Amino acid sequence: MDTTKQSEPQEMLQMVRSIGSALRQLRKERKLSLDELADRTGVSKLTLGKIERGESNPSLCVIWRMTDGLGVPLSSLFAEESGVLVSRSGEGIQLTDGPWKIEPMFAESANGTVEIYRAYLDPHSEYSSEYHPTGLTETVTVLSGSVRVIVCDKPYELKAFDAVRFRGDHKHSYNNDTDEVAVLQISLERQP
Structure with missing residues (x-):
């Protein structure tokens, strides 16, 4: 996964460390060992440890598996405390996978069951979704x-x-056959 904000490598390094710290905190809150989380997610203990230490930049698929195994929205790895949140296009965290780029619009939802993203699909490109948790409505x-x-x-x-x-757990893909970037809003709703 390329996590970009169209800026410096230092900001990306900070993002990787932030994801790792949030993962560790969520795992400990649930009283899970790395082995237990590896069993729940299908992500190796070694990889999870590297992510928690900020030594590895996880792919979007791996992030989905981790948050699904923890039972939390993907955006919980990017949570910030605040009473009022404003999401400005291009100013937040951006997760890039080839021609596909998504921005979590808000790091956490009111009830933890809905996530909202802005997504961008490059002209003349296709993006196929690799993995979504079971029971997710997109x-x-x-x-x-x-x-x-x-x-x-x-x-x-x-x-x-x-x-x-x-x-969302059904096979799906996005195609943009035009000369313009397609901009989408995607809401992911988990069943409680």
């Missing part, structure tokens, strides 16, 4: 541009302000 709204969302091999053409909702 709602995608196109903010600008157009995309084809393919869920279980069925395509759905979406233009600005169109939306689609589906089970």
Whole structure:
């Protein structure tokens, strides 16, 4: 996973350390050993230890597995304390996987069951989702541009302000066949 804010390597290093610290805190709050978390997530104990120490930059797939195993939203690894939160495009944490970039809009939701992201898909590109926790509902709204969302091999053409909702743990991908970046808002809802 490339975590960028279009800035310095020092900020990325701080992000990796912050993710590791949050992971360690969440694991300890749940009274789990590294072995137990490895069993829950399918991520090796060695990798989890490196992430906790800030020595490894985890892929988006690994982050999903870790937060699923801990039963927390992905955005909980980026939580900040505040009463009022403003999310500005391009100013927060950005997670990049090839032509796909997502920004957690808010580090934590009111009830811990809904996560909201801004997503960007480069022109003439495709992104296939590798992993989502079981029981997750994904709602995608196109903010600008157009995309084809393919869920279980069925395509759905979406233009600005169109939306689609589906089970996030089903095979799905996003295609942008245009000359413009497609901007999406994605809400992920966990079943309590």
